[in-house]
Amino acid sequence: MLFWIIAAALVAVIALLFALALLRGHAQDDMAPAAAYDVQVYRDQLKDLERDIERGVVSAEEGARAKLEISRRMLEADRKAQAGSDLARAPKGATMALIAAGIVLFGGAVGLYLRMGAEGYQDKPIAQRMAEANKLYDTRPSQAEAEKTAKERQLETPKVDPQYAALLERLRAAVAKNPDDPKGLELLARNEAVIGNFDAAWKAQQRLIAVKGDAATAADYAQQGELMIVAAGGLISPEAEKVLATALKKDPKNGLSLYYVGLMMAQNGRGDRAFRIWDGLLRNSEQSDPWVPLIEQNINELAWLAGENDYTPPMPRGAGPSQADIAAASDMSPEARQQMIRGMVDKLNDRLAQQGGTAEEWARLISSLRMIGELDRADAVYAEAKGKFAARPADLARIEAAHAAPAGKALEDAGAAPGAGAGPEAGLPGPSAQQMQDAASMTPEQRQQMIQGMVDGLFDRLTTEGGTPAEWARLITSLATLGETERAKEAWGEAQQALADNPDALAQVQLAAQQAGVAQ
Structure with missing residues (x-):
């Protein structure tokens, strides 16, 4: 209700200003134009000049020259007065058209707002925003759902060179024959990703980690998480998050995992937490790390969301002495x-x-x-x-x-x-x-x-x-x-x-x- 009161008051004030402007214009129309006033002044000057000549204050020769100059100015002023009289008053039709246009614009704005606006939309307290972010986080699509959506949005299937496809088929057959071969699984995950088959790539990487057991590194888990994210069209599913969490459990400073955890926070309405993670990662990254340019492109916007209005991104470690x-x-x-x-x-x-x-x-x-x-x-x-x-x-x-x-x-x-x-x-x-x-x-x-x-x-x-x-x-x-x-x-x-x-x-x-x- 407060919004409508303020809006109505503003419209009333603006309408009043327009009305005053129109009334002032009509009032000025009834007044003698400035040029007509000048004509009267020059006439008075001629009369005064005649009296000065009669009294001998001004010589006849000087008076003749002054009369000529005053007459010339009076004629010019009279010409301007005659030319301006036709334009002094705005046509009533134009004034009415202006008023009608204003009414149409105001009515159209109100109608458009009632149709498309957000009447009654309330402010969101921090608690409500956090609750919505948590809901968004909890209702994320699963890995399978995200991959299905990503495939539906895919415009075309990448073309694979026939020779490369034949070699990949041989690799798949070799891995199927010997599913516990780490080298074969590593090659399969890498090459499936090359042709854009990220679903098969992350599953091969998952099998590789299972074969390695406790010897699997944080980098192995981070790579699986990245393949899952790409397969899901960039969305970080709960399954991918668990893989990244395992990587960070093995190495809390794993840069690739930290980058994607920050991205996950940003995807789920927690730009403030994403900023904290990415800021810390940027401070501990080398200039050559692949996530550095991606963070630098987006961290200023996240800083604003986190309330850091005067934020300067830190330089990666590669910018200084190694x-x-x-x-x-x-x-x-x-x-x-x-x-x-x-x-x-x-x-x-x-x-x-x-x-x-x-x-x-x-x-x-x-x-x-x-x-x-x-x-x-x-x-x-x-x-x-x-x-x-x-x-x-x-x-x-x-x-x-x-x-x-x-x-x-x-x-x-x-x-x-x-x-x-x-x-x-x-x-x-x-x-x-x-x-x-x-x-x-x-x-x-x-x-x-x-x-x-x-x-x-x-x-x-x-x-x-x-x-x-x-x-x-x-x-x-x-x-x-x-x-x-x-x-x-x-x-x-x-x-x-x-x-x-x-x-x-x-x-x-x-x-x-x-x-x-x-x-x-």
Whole structure:
């Protein structure tokens, strides 16, 4: 009812404005036009001029010239008045036609709304939306129903090369003869998918998993789930969901399964949950992973559904230094290593300036700039990042922790090898100049052994004597880079106890632990 009251009030106001405009136009029609008024003014000027000539105020010669000019203007004004008199009043027929058109348009709009509109449609509370999403999830078609619908919608059957079809028939016969041959089942699943026979493909993959038993990997289950989804026309059925769940049980970080679970959430009205899953997956994916471009195309819309109005998609890990880059840094001279680090820092700086990035990336840039001694640039980036993340307290805390950390907090933030200094000027509590010089003459194995010894020594000292937040952070990231995740977790636990009474210091170490993947 409120809708109709508001709509009627708006129509009444608009109609009143139109009526006033028409009445004002008729009122102006009855007034003398501006040109006619000008004619009268010029006549008065001529009379005044005659009196001035008689009194001798104006000479006869000047008066003649003025009369000529005033007469010329009066004639022009009279011409305009005569020409405008025929157009001054709008035809009554046109006015009536305008009113009739307005009535027809208004009546047509009301009729169209009553026929096609959603009269009485109410707002949906969150609880109701969730209930509808759950109903949509619970009433999904089964795998068989979805595949049947997909086949009905298929426009044409893919054509298969006769030679390829003959080879596939031989493969099918071989697998039928020896149904427990893993290699044959693997080939059959792959080739059935090639010709678009996805139903047979996922069933062959299912048989392969049964043959493998406990040896079946998360990737095996994820592949079966994907084949089932494609066979169902893109819909994720309850059966496919169970297969994906098994894959994630074996490997919670399986990217293909996480992508399809997020897609399933989006299909069933839970874009908010899809966003959380895809955002986390994007942060832990390589640039070359096949699901990355698909997520990047859709995640901004999901972010809006999840209430993230100021969301910037994170860059995949392939956009930064790889483990190979880090390993290669240990074989470089200090000068070459410093140059490599500076190049990576500049590259990160350019990308964030042009495309933006996550709070973690801004924090890494700030700490990297401080590490290589460019404190002014670090301060400028810090000021820019504060503006970008002012409305996000958690992200802002990471930015501030990176800026508050001692210069050169963590070499690994810029992709250098643990224990490998950026040079004496960086001010790191790490290897001395003499150690750096000695390392340059070592073999890679000797240098790795030296690095391991330095990390072990730092671990022993910090766990027995304690140390600064920067040292704890460097120890955790170094252990993680060396692949010693359990020791990194142990170091994080020790740091929490050692710095329990210093929240600011603990926040610095927590940032390093999060980047190393050993803390939430």
